[in-house]
Every structure is written in structure tokens, then in C-alpha cells.
Amino acid sequence: MFYLAIKEILTIPTYNDPGTCRAGRVVIDHERCNGCGDCALICPGACLYVAGVGKDRKAYMIDKAVPDCMSCNDCAAICKRGAIRAEHGYDFGGFYKALHRAEMVPPRNF
Amino acid sequence: MTSTSVEEKKRGRKAGSGEMYTWHEGMDWNPVEKVILERRSVRKYRDEQVPEKLVRRVLEAGRFAPSAGNSQPWRFVVVRDRDMLDEMEKYVRLRCRVLKFMLDWESSPLGRLSWLLAQAYIRLMPNKLHPIPFGAIRLIADGKLKLFHGAPTVIFILEDVRGVSKPQVDIGICGQNMVLAAHSLGLGTCWVGFVELFKFGTKWKKKLGIGWPYRLIEAIALGYPVGRPDGMVARELHEIDWWEGGRKRTVF
Ligand SMILES: Cc1cc2nc3c(=O)[nH]c(=O)nc-3n(C[C@H](O)[C@H](O)[C@H](O)COP(=O)(O)O)c2cc1C
Numbered sequence: 001m002f003y004l005a006i007k008e009i010l011t012i013p014t015y016n017d018p019g020t021c022r023a024g025r026v027v028i029d030h031e032r033c034n035g036c037g038d039c040a041l042i043c044p045g046a047c048l049y050v051a052g053v054g055k056d057r058k059a060y061m062i063d064k065a066v067p068d069c070m071s072c073n074d075c076a077a078i079c080k081r082g083a084i085r086a087e088h089g090y091d092f093g094g095f096y097k098a099l100h101r102a103e104m105v106p107p108r109n110f
Numbered sequence: 111m112t113s114t115s116v117e118e119k120k121r122g123r124k125a126g127s128g129e130m131y132t133w134h135e136g137m138d139w140n141p142v143e144k145v146i147l148e149r150r151s152v153r154k155y156r157d158e159q160v161p162e163k164l165v166r167r168v169l170e171a172g173r174f175a176p177s178a179g180n181s182q183p184w185r186f187v188v189v190r191d192r193d194m195l196d197e198m199e200k201y202v203r204l205r206c207r208v209l210k211f212m213l214d215w216e217s218s219p220l221g222r223l224s225w226l227l228a229q230a231y232i233r234l235m236p237n238k239l240h241p242i243p244f245g246a247i248r249l250i251a252d253g254k255l256k257l258f259h260g261a262p263t264v265i266f267i268l269e270d271v272r273g274v275s276k277p278q279v280d281i282g283i284c285g286q287n288m289v290l291a292a293h294s295l296g297l298g299t300c301w302v303g304f305v306e307l308f309k310f311g312t313k314w315k316k317k318l319g320i321g322w323p324y325r326l327i328e329a330i331a332l333g334y335p336v337g338r339p340d341g342m343v344a345r346e347l348h349e350i351d352w353w354e355g356g357r358k359r360t361v362f
Contacts, residue, residue, distance in 0.1 A: 012229065012232050012233065012236075013241070015241045015244055015245070016216055021241065038337050041154055041336075042152075042153045042154050042337075042339060044151070044153055044246070044249075044255060045245065045246075045249070045255075046249050046254035046255060068242075068245040068246070068248075068249060070242050071346075072151070072343075073343035073344060073345070074150050074151060074153070074339065074343075076341075076343045076344070077148075077150045077339055077340065077341035077342070077343050078150075078337055078338065078339045078341070080338070085343075085344065086343075086344070089345075089346045090241075090242075092240075092241045095236065096236075096240065096241065098346075100348055100349035101346045101347065101348060101349070102346065102347040102348075102349065102362055103346070103347060104344040104345055104346050104347075105344050105345075105347055106342055106343065106344045107139075107147045107342050109136060109137065109138070109139060110135065110136070
């Protein structure tokens with residue numbers, strides 16, 4: 001049973017090439033964000049920062065082709081206002097292609 | 111139903127309202143599930159030491175972890191000295207800088223050579239140089255990611271390599287026992303895999319007594335979190351093969 005083609009197994013993605021790599025990505029609801037900066041403080045990938053003054057102080061994701069976001073959602077967990085969440089998991093493709101995954105959902109109490 | 115203590119209410123962390131040791135469909139999370147599901151890695155700690163007795167209690171949860179053949183192939187080293195932890199942090203950061211210099215083709219003055227080195231090493235160590243830790247090496251080198259995140263107590267877990275079967279699995283189970291106990295007791299934790307870099311040099315191996323048959327596997331940072339980092343989040347569904355009644359189904 002082969003889950004990856006030979007070509008995929010032999011392809012190591014170029015870590016900084018958005019053409020081959022999909023890093024995690026967060027979406028920030030600026031209506032809800034009050035720029036407290038908790039998310040930026042704890043982001044293990046240093047992907048978040050806050051900018052602006054007063055009411056316009058908001059969190060943003062850094063502008064990088066392949067950010068170090070691993071979709072851990074620790075930003076979502078610490079956010080008091082539910083203003084931030086990871087949109088999708090990471091998939092670096094090739095040898096590291098994500099297998100047998102589907103969309104991100106919270107715990108389900110069956 | 112579990113009663114909620116005033117202290118828990120004050121901290122805004124109610125125990126799960128589901129009953130223990132029973133299940134009915136759609137019931138609320140019980141307190142154990144709640145701790146499991148709400149545990150998040152904590153990467154910012156208050157500058158306040160954890161009482162010794164509390165750490166001892168957390169270690170007890172580790173001592174009673176299941177292990178293959180009951181071989182209990184672990185040894186704990188607890189470090190609670192700020193100076194020592196800071197020094198370790200510096201030590202690992204320096205090693206990350208060297209790795210970044212050698213392997214990070216985006217920034218390395220070695221240019222093309224670093225690209226070739228990285229390509230070779232990634233193939234030799236596809237897990238350790240997976241894009242995520244590769245990025246983390248850069249972040250630690252640049253001081254953007256901490257090693258222990260300012261935690262006042264760190265538990266190092268050593269593996270007795272003579273353990274039964276697959277001792278590293280037992281280390282993982284033992285560690286997670288402690289992590290979950292810690293969160294249920296109001297602490298925050300973070301696993302720290304980057305202590306792996308202690309092996310590039312003898313200083314900490316000597317000082318922490320890491321020698322055959324012991325091998326350093328992981329560390330767990332322990333302390334009181336800043337803010338409220340714990341909480342349920344969304345994660346990817348994983349496809350599950352489910353064999354029953356002579357045929358296979360796929361569930362998520
Ligand atoms: C074995 C292991 C090693 C880890 N090492 C690190 C580390 O060195 N630094 C860090 O910030 N997080 C580390 N983590 C934490 C993971 O990044 C974290 O568990 C993951 O992103 C999921 O997020 P959560 O723990 O908040 O659910 C480690 C986790 C595990 C299980």
C-alpha cells in the first residue's frame with residue numbers, strides 16, 4: 001500500500017517556498033480583537049504582532065511567505081474575545097505531505 | 111455531579127459537570143476529559159516559584175504511569191534554580207545559532223554550501239529537521255522563541271535505555287501523566303524537546319548525570335501561567351479506519 005508516490009517520497013519541500021509549502025495560517029477578527037497582545041506574547045512561531053494605537057490597536061499575522069505557524073491554536077485558547085483562530089493545518093507536501101486529515105474542529109462530545 | 115469549589119469559581123475554571131465513571135450520549139465533559147481537552151502548552155509563566163510539595167505531587171503522577179513490563183524506565187531531574195535554567199537557555203540558544211549558521215540557507219553567509227548541507231542533513235534526520243523544528247531553531251537562535259519560557263521549575267525526564275520493549279513510549283506516557291496532573295492542579299506546562307541540543311557538548315550531560323544507561327529524552331517546564339492559556343481549540347480531524355461486521359468503514 002503506497003500513500004505517497006515515489007516522486008513525493010523523494011521530494012523534500014523547500015521550506016521557504018510557498019509554492020511547495022503550506023504553513024498554518026490564522027484569521028483574526030478585527031471587530032473583536034482589542035489588541036491586548038496575549039496571542040503575540042505566547043505564539044511559539046512568533047507569527048503574531050500588535051500594531052496601532054488606541055481603538056485601532058489590533059493583532060496581525062506577520063507577512064512572510066511561509067510563516068512558522070503550526071496551527072496549534074494556542075492563540076485561540078488564550079484569546080479572551082474569541083477573535084483569532086487557525087484556519088487550516090500545515091502541509092509541507094512531498095515527503096512531509098499530510099495524510100488522512102480533514103478540517104479543523106473542536107472536541108465533539110459524542 | 112461534582113461540586114465546584116469557591117477557589118475554582120474565582121479562577122473561572124469550573125470542574126467538568128459530567129459525572130465520572132459513567133457515560134451517556136452527549137453528556138457534558140467530565141473533569142478528567144476537561145483537563146485533557148483544555149490543556150494547552152503554556153509559553154509565558156509568572157515569576158513565582160511552585161511550592162516544592164506541589165511539584166512532588168506532580169511527580170507522583172509520573173511514578174504511577176503504565177510502562178511495558180512495569181520496567182519504569184525513567185529518572186527525573188528537577189531544576190529550580192533560575193541561574194541554572196538561564197544558563198541552559200543560553201547554551202541551547204548558542205547551539206541553535208551554530209545550526210542556523212550552518213543550515214539556514216536564507217540567512218547563512220555560507221550561501222550555496224548551507225543549502226547543500228541542509229538538504230543532506232534533512233534527508234539524514236527528516237524528523238529532527240522537519241520544517242517545524244527547523245523553523246524553531248531559527249526562532250530560538252534569534253531569541254524569538256524561548257526554551258523554558260521563563261518557567262521556574264523544569265522536570266527533565268531521562269530514559270533508562272535498558273527498559274522493556276520501547277522505553278521512549280513509557281517516557282511519553284509518564285510525562286503526560288505529570289502534565290495532566292499539573293494542569294488539574296492549576297499549573298501550566300510545556301514539553302521542551304529542544305533539550306535534545308544538550309547532547310552537543312558535555313557540560314549539562316555531566317552536571318545532570320546523563321550517562322549510560324541514561325539518556326535525556328524530554329523536559330517539562332512547569333509554573334503558574336500568565337493569563338488563561340488553557341482552553342479547548344479546534345484541531346484537524348483524522349481519518350479512522352473502522353472494521354466491524356466484516357467490512358471497513360471510514361469515520362472521522
Ligand atoms: C515531545 C514534545 C516536545 C515539544 N517540544 C517543544 C519545545 O521544545 N518548545 C515548545 O515551545 N513547544 C514544544 N512542544 C509543544 C508543542 O508545540 C505543542 O504540544 C503543540 O503545538 C500542540 O499544542 P498544545 O500543546 O497547546 O495542544 C513539544 C511537545 C511535545 C509533545
